[in-house]
Each structure stands twice: as C-alpha cells, then as structure tokens.
Amino acid sequence: MFWSKIWFFLVAVVAGVTLTLALVMPRPAERATLVSETNRLSRACVITEILLRDFAQSRIQLAEQTARVTGLDTVLLESTRGDIVSGSSYSTAKKILTDEVNFGTARKGEEEVAYRPDLILALDGRGRVVARSGRDETLYGDSLAGYFLVDDALDGYLRDDLWMVGGQLYLVAGAPVVTAHEPEWAGAMVIGEAVDKEFATALASQLHVNLTFYAGGQAVAVSDAAQIHEEMLARAQTMLKRPRGGDCKATEAFSLTSGDEAYSVLLARLPGEAGATGAFYSVYVPQEKAIGFSGTIKAVTKNDLSFSHFPWLRVAVVFLLMIGVGIALMIFEADQPLRRLSADLVLLAKGESERLAEDKHRGKFGSIARSVNIALDKLHRETRAARRDLDQLLGPLPDQEAAGSGAHPTSAAVTDLGAAFTPPPAPPPPSEFRFTDGGMRLGGGPGPAAGMGPGHASAGPTAGPAPGFAFDASGAQRVSPTDSRLPSKPVGLPDSGRRPSGQSPISARAPTPRPPVPRTPLGATPPPATDPGVGGSVQQEDFLASATGPGRTQQISIEDDDEEDTVVAGQRAAANLARAGGAPSAEPDDGPQYRAIFDEFVALKRRCGESTDNLTFDRFLTKLRANRDALIAKHRCRAVKFQVYVKDGKAALKASPVR
C-alpha cells in the first residue's frame, strides 16, 4: 500500500495546488488588469499630450494665416503709431476679422461645420487690443503686452500658450503681423480655443477615457461627472513639486473613489502660463471591480470552455493518467494480495493446507496471515490439551487414533482438529461428549451436528466406540436463560400414546425407590473414588462443556441414545478411571445424592420419550463420579454440581464446578 499512499498524497497535493491556483488566480488577473489599466492610462495621457500638441500646431498655423489677411496689417500699424486705439481702427479690424477671415471648417459629430475660434485678438505693435472676437467683443484698447505669447509674437515669433482668462482656460496661439509692402512690425494675432466640457468630451471620446482639465485650483473642463476633483487637486500638489517633463511616464497612476466607483487616475501638467500656475489634466478610467474566484467562475463563457480555448485533451489525459495509476496501484497493492490471501484462506478452510503461506503475502496481508497462523497454532495447542484431558478422563483412544491416522494421514494435528475442520465421513454416533467453549468459537461452520462433532470419529461405528469429542463454540449452542436446556424447569410428561413403542418405563428396571433428594444444587462431593461397577453397561456420555473462564459453570450433559456406544464409552471411562486412580471405590456418602439425580434424569428421559432400558444407577453413578473427578482435577474446584435439563428434546446432564 506504500505506493498507493504515495499516489494518494501526490493526487492530494495536485488537487490542493490546483485549488490554491484557482483561488489565487483572480488576484494576478486583477493585478494584470490594473497594470493594463495603468498602461492604458499612460498611453491615453501621452496621446492627449500629442493631440494637444497637434492642436497647438494647427492653431499656430491658423494664427499665422489670419495675420496675413489683407488689410489687417495696415490697421494695426496705424493703431501702433497712435497714442490710443481709435474707434475707426477697431471697426476696420473688426470688420476684417468678421468678413475677411476664413477659419475653415471643423467636424462636429458627423458633419463639417464652419469653424470659428473662441478667441480672436488683433493687437497693435504695443500689445493693445484693436479688435477682438468671441469673448468681450466690444472691448478694445486694453493692453495685453506682458503675456509671454504676446511679447513673443510682437518680437516676431510664432508660438502657443495656455491662458487662464476670467476663470476659463484657453489654448492660444500667436503670430506676428508684418506689413506686406515693407516688412515692418505691425502687431500680432492671437487665436484661442476654450478648454471646456465640449472640448474635453470630444478629446476623451477619441481616447476612450475620461478627461478633466484643472486650472486655477478648480476643474474647468470635465468629460465625466465623477466628483473626484478635490482629491485630484490634493494629489496634484505632490506632482507640481516635481521637475517638469514627461509626467505621463514619470508619474504613477493611483486610485480614487467616488461613491462606490473607483477610478485609476494619471495626472500630467499642462505647459504654458496656466501650467506654471498649476494647471494640469487628469486621465482616468473606472477600475474593474475585484470579482474573486466566484466572480471569475461566473464570468466564464461558453466560448472559454470550447476546445479552441481550453485544453480539454490534456486535462483528460492527465485525469485518465491519474485514475489509471491509482487503479493500477490499488490492484497491485490491494486487490491482488487480498485475492491471494483469500485463496489461501479458502485452501485452509478446505483443509488443503495446514497454514497460510506467510511469505507469499506482503505487508498487512502478511501480518494477517501470520495472525491466522498464530491462532491456528494456539488452537492446536488447546486441542492437544483437550485431548490430553479426555485421555485422562476416558483413556487412550488407540482405535480412534489409528482410524484417524488412516483417514487423515497428513498429520496428528489434523487428526486432533478433525472434529472442528473435517466433515464426518460417517453418520454421527447417537450420543456424544462435547466440550463447548461459549466464549470462543472455533472451527466455524454450520454447527457441530452438521460436521464437527461426533462425525469426526472417522472410524464410524465399525471403528469402535468413537468418543465424538468436539469443540462447539457456536452461539446457537450457548445456554441462555430462555434456552430450553436450562435446568430445573418443570418438564411436561409426554402422553403415553406418544411414547415411542418398544420403550418400557424405566421404573421397571430402576432400583428400589429411594428417598427423594433435592435436584439441585448438589452439595460438596467427597473425593473421587473408583467405582467397581464401571465395567457394566454404561451409557455413552456427551460432555458439552462451556468454559468461559475460570470459575464459570461447566456443563455436562448425558444422553442415552445408543446402548452399544454407551457400553464402549463406559468401558473406556472405566479404564480411564482405573488408569488415573485405580478401580473406582464405592462412595456410600454421595450415593443418595446421585440417586436423586439419577431419578430425575430417568424421569426426564421418560418425559422426553427416551428409552431408559439400559440405564442403571451403578453405571450412572460411576460416570458421574468420573466426571466429577475429572472436572475437579481440571478446574481445581472443590466440588461439582449436576443438573438435569432438556436439550434438543432429550434429557441431558450438566456439571458445574463449585469453587
């Protein structure tokens, strides 16, 4: 089972690792999503900067084109030379900006519409506004000199900038106005585009992100309604302290929450004058919510489980490999050894082998085989001990041993255990002695009557008086309070009409009437003595002994079924007694007691419809004394009490040691 255990461990490890991966897998995926979002934000930020740069370039070109509009140079030069900006200069310039300048078209949704910048300024050479379009159209004469873009444009440069004017952020571009005939500085043109919600939304829609522009400490253009501006402005303070340049790549994305929505945000500063006062823009996207393991499972689609996306073949191969190896190991380490052990046990049960082959079995199965062998050895020893006891009780069984040896030439042990394991080759004798161990079942099988008991007297009736000793541990044979074998139960006499024919009442042969004696229990029995009358016709005795332990009751039953066997058994018992202690001596003290038992036994046999023709008191007395002595010797008790009872419809006698 070693490799099976190892394999089970490996499978468990693989299962554990797989489960761990399944539970952990969403987290790396979420991190990967976060990284992906961060990269997406970074790209969107860079693209925003690129688009704003392109817009600035386009705006500069537009400002340069506007600065070359015919007539504008003259008006601005004239205004530059004057102390103030005259109304006529304003009107002329205003008319030119309105009628003469074509700003082209711009795409608005699906169609191209005429484009007009949000801010158009015509400045004279001193930076004063000669005309303006868009914001504050009616104002003129005010000086915008000082703006870096205006000063640079007046100095002859094309450039862009970001202005914060009246709480509105503008992307502006400036170009100098040079007179057409003789190149002379006449003024400058400024074109501006308001950064408002429309601008932010249009730009964000191209990038598929959210975009917000901040200037002057507030959000000036938003593409999304997320209220994350306060936290955004607070986060921007850290960014504003760093050196300028490459914010989209240098700054790290961070998370902000608004209500139950979380956003990944990336900040980048805006350039120009507005940027110098803290203007910046934020690119942000809603964060993917952490879905965890169950969410991942729910998110699995049918397509995910298709053969093109899921390695079903490899999974099946691995699964079958694991199952196959596991089954192979089970067969190799469990099924086959168990089958071998089972086969060995069957051989043992059939008697075709004496012991289990321990070397053929490995591991636990070898242990089981060894345990069975140990039990068999113990059983052998106990059988031999019982045999010795019987020999002491009944004398040697040369005929039986010889017959047993002839019937089972394998070994003496088999002969000893024949009663337990060998089916009877011949019908059982009419009566038997049986030792029954109520606490230990030996031999198993259907029961002693079927094949373990007297049948083992393989010599059969022709082989002599086979004792028919058997160990019967069957629970069915165990005496229980409700068992009919219990003694001291009034037994109803059978009807005379039902008595078997040919049987005469035993009272005709019984000795002279004796005074009644108590049936049970019998008192202390004097030391055993030989009975000179043993050689008479003695009924064969069947000892059904139940020895559940020291000090417990041992029962002996006496049945009278076959006269011939009884005589032989009686002779053997007499011989045994003679070998043990000489001829049995008369014991006048216990005679009355045994008489009472005898009378009760005879009466019970009659009630059971049994014949009492060959039953005499002397032989009965001899037998009881012999049994008493044997039990006293075996159990080292001080006395033995006998009880008469019915067993299987027949009268029987039980002996109990008294300590």
Add this chain to the structure above:
Amino acid sequence: MSATVSRAVRRGPALAAALAVAAVLAAAPADAPAVENGGIVVGTVVLAPAERRGPVPVRNQGFVRRVPNALKSPRALDPLPQIVVVLDGATPPEEDRRPPTQPVRYSILGESFEFPLLPVVVGSVVEIRNAGRGAPRLYSPGAADLVPPDPIGPRGERKTRKIEPALQTFELRDRESIHLSGRIVAFPHRYTALVAADGKFTIKDVAPGMWKVRIWYRDGWAEAPEEVVEVVAKKESKPVKVTLPAKLVTRPAR
C-alpha cells in the same frame, strides 16, 4: 521725473523729447540747492549689434517651441527697459538723498507694469495702481511684507512699505499669472534715469561735480565700462555714451 520721461519715451518719441527738454530746463547747480544749481546729464546707452545680442530669451513655452516668422527676422534682445543709469562717485546733497514725500506711482497697464524696473530713492513708498482689467494679487518673493496680499481691483491702489535698503531689487509678482512682473530697486539718491527705447537718457538737477555713470541691470551692476561726466551748474553735460556688451553680466551690489 525720470519715470515720466521713460514712460513718454515708450509712448512716443515727440513727447519724450519735449519732456527731456523740460527736464533739462529744470536742472540746478550742485553747490546750491540741487533744484536751482543742478546740472543735466545726458547720454546714450549703446547696445551691441542685434546679431550679437541674440534672441529674446524664452520665458515659457506652450506645447510646441516658438518659431520665428518667415516674413521678418525676430527682434533681438533689448535690455534697455530693464536698465537704470545711475550717477555715482560723489556725495549728493542731503535733499537729493531724501525720499520723496509723496509715494512713487507704479502702474499696472493691462498685463504688465509700466516699467519693468522702477528706481526709487531709498525709503520711498511706492503706490501701485491697477490700470488694467484684472485683479492681481501681488507679492514679493523674499519680502512678504512689501505689498499687501489682497487683490488690487481695476483702478485700485496699494502702497508698499518703505523701499529699503538701498541697492536691493524687490520683485513684484502676481499670484494669478506669471507674466505680470515688475521690479523696484532703491538707490541712495535720486540721480537715476530710465533709458528710452532709442537708448537716450537724461538726469536733471544733478549736483555739480565729477560723476561716474554706472548701469544697473535688473538685479545688479552691469559689468560695463564706466564713464565719467562732469556736471556744471545749470548746464547740460557733454553727452555720455555708454556702450554695453552683447552679453550683460551683473554682479551683486553688495
């Protein structure tokens, strides 16, 4: 007076000339009270050729770099608006070292101060007047108490504390925009003048004597050849010609 001249120079050559003549007429000799006996110092600050001065420095940038227009070469750097001509080397009378009793006005015109650099006598108070449309919140880096921090609305005025010590430049900035910037520098006396766009300058009511002509550029004395001018009472001095190097280098006043 010099401020008035400079402003006039910026706004028109004719007006500037008239004011210069008036200033000369108002000069007085040095040994008498300055206003009565002072002389007049006139001169010209000559810049290096435009190609040597280089372009106007880049002060900020938008999304793209500035590029010169294709029709005419851009203007070269013009340091004159930030130059103050200062007479040094003699001791002016006491009254010429006293600050004026009235605040010196320094106006904001739109998105810039009327002069980039305003010279005053040490201890003077400057009154800042907003002539533009905005409402700047002025402050002075390094001198937090120089000007009130509250916004100056259109046509509003704020007075600075006394401008001292001498020869220290105080910069004024707007918290709302980076382009609005002006400088105030205090000198020990009133013998200073801003330079007109053509480089000419005039210092009136100068005490007679030998004076060295020095150039203050933005934050310090410019390293330029020193010219000496003799001031005679009630007379105009010989024109002083101060030639500036192409690259102006300044050194701290102290």
